[in-house]
Amino acid sequence: MGLLTVDLNAVIANWRLLGRTVGSCVSAVIKADAYGLGANEVGSALYTEGCRDFFFATLKEAIDSRAYLSLDANCYVLHGVVTGEEHLFSRHKLIPVLSSITAIKVWVEWCWNFKNNNPSLPCVLKIDTGMTRLGLSAIELAEFCSSKGILSRINPVVLMSHLACSDDANHPQNITQLQSFNEAAAMLKKYFPQILLSIANSSGVFLGSDYHKDMVRTGAALYGLHPTKDMDSAIKPVVSLDLPIIRLRVINTKVGVGYGAEHVALEGQVLAVVAGGYADGLHRILGCNGTGYCRGVSVPVVGRISMDAIIFDVTKVPDILSWLTTDASCIPFSVEVINPILNISMLSQKNSSLGYEVLTSLSSGRYQRRYLLGGEERFV
Ligand SMILES: *Cc1c(COP(=O)(O)O)cnc(C)c1O
Numbered sequence: 001m002g003l004l005t006v007d008l009n010a011v012i013a014n015w016r017l018l019g020r021t022v023g024s025c026v027s028a029v030i031k032a033d034a035y036g037l038g039a040n041e042v043g044s045a046l047y048t049e050g051c052r053d054f055f056f057a058t059l060k061e062a063i064d065s066r067a068y069l070s071l072d073a074n075c076y077v078l079h080g081v082v083t084g085e086e087h088l089f090s091r092h093k094l095i096p097v098l099s100s101i102t103a104i105k106v107w108v109e110w111c112w113n114f115k116n117n118n119p120s121l122p123c124v125l126k127i128d129t130g131m132t133r134l135g136l137s138a139i140e141l142a143e144f145c146s147s148k149g150i151l152s153r154i155n156p157v158v159l160m161s162h163l164a165c166s167d168d169a170n171h172p173q174n175i176t177q178l179q180s181f182n183e184a185a186a187m188l189k190k191y192f193p194q195i196l197l198s199i200a201n202s203s204g205v206f207l208g209s210d211y212h213k214d215m216v217r218t219g220a221a222l223y224g225l226h227p228t229k230d231m232d233s234a235i236k237p238v239v240s241l242d243l244p245i246i247r248l249r250v251i252n253t254k255v256g257v258g259y260g261a262e263h264v265a266l267e268g269q270v271l272a273v274v275a276g277g278y279a280d281g282l283h284r285i286l287g288c289n290g291t292g293y294c295r296g297v298s299v300p301v302v303g304r305i306s307m308d309a310i311i312f313d314v315t316k317v318p319d320i321l322s323w324l325t326t327d328a329s330c331i332p333f334s335v336e337v338i339n340p341i342l343n344i345s346m347l348s349q350k351n352s353s354l355g356y357e358v359l360t361s362l363s364s365g366r367y368q369r370r371y372l373l374g375g376e377e378r379f380v
Pocket of ligand 1: 200
């Protein structure tokens with residue numbers, strides 16, 4: 001099966017680079033299994049580097065993280081809390097991100113009954129400044145600020161919001177969201193002077209220091225996705241993916257290739273069938289007109305991607321014919337579909353897909369994983 005290499009040294013280098021850029025706390029967003037790369041490995045490596053703030057989407061992801069993150073790591077749950085699950089936050093020392101008045105009331109009431117509110121457990125308040133997804137609306141925020149019962153019983157440690165258009169530095173919504181956020185922050189600081197502020201995701205970091213606040217929440221950039229349209233940013237690539245060749249064949253007469261015979265191969269063409277297909281997320285990674293690299297040569301996909309196999313035209317690979325009769329397990333090269341040149345940002349731009357989707361589709365794979373950390377490599 002394919003070999004997915006995750007360079008944790010590069011993740012660490014990216015985290016440090018972000019730290020130098022913002023000069024404030026760089027939290028790691030390791031939801032969705034660190035975008036498919038392994039929350040355990042990424043989280044542990046960053047913890048060792050000194051990262052103490054980690055964001056998860058679901059409660060389960062955050063609970064599972066306690067197997068690799070000590071209790072001094074702040075673990076935030078973006079989906080927040082619902083009735084019946086409050087005790088799990090307390091038991092695992094997790095911090096809910098509260099995004100509606102309803103959720104706030106559920107949390108405050110439970111904390112009050114459970115702890116006699118002395119002291120109240122920490123939480124994060126999330127306000128909506130233009131994403132219109134999660135977060136308190138302006139009306140809800142006003143209700144919050146006018147409710148003495150809530151204000152006196154809640155312990156919000158962070159006020160956050162999320163940018164909808166940060167990957168486009170010229171989008172006017174960035175500045176309107178920042179202004180709304182600043183206004184809300186000024187209001188809340190009156191009640192909670194210690195509250196930390198956070199608005200930027202990876203791309204937000206590159207909108208300038210006005211967006212940095214006390215904490216940024218970065219996922220994509222840690223994993224090697226270029227956070228801006230500038231493909232030359234110093235963010236290091238993290239992922240590479242090699243697919244083993246399981247069959248080499250030379251075509252001796254014009255013939256259809258793959259399902260639907262969509263491609264027609266001609267005499268003399270050399271085809272490599274590799275292990276991996278759409279069941280491994282590869283249709284997302286390769287898109288239409290997919291290419292890979294084989295011994296330094298760019299090789300196109302031919303025919304349709306099937307569930308477990310993809311066919312590449314390797315005719316141009318030097319000396320390829322000399323390997324025709326070699327047992328597949330002894331072929332010492334593979335087809336690279338993600339490498340430093342075909343990196344995730346490049347691939348997503350080429351396929352006009354989202355780098356995030358390309359990354360997370362890796363998790364569905366049957367890949368062997370290789371983690372690089374320090375001078376060591378570890379296979380999982
Ligand atoms: C996923 C997520 C992030 C991380 O965004 P990146 O663009 O990957 O850096 C930050 N904040 C919130 C609320 C998120 O849901």
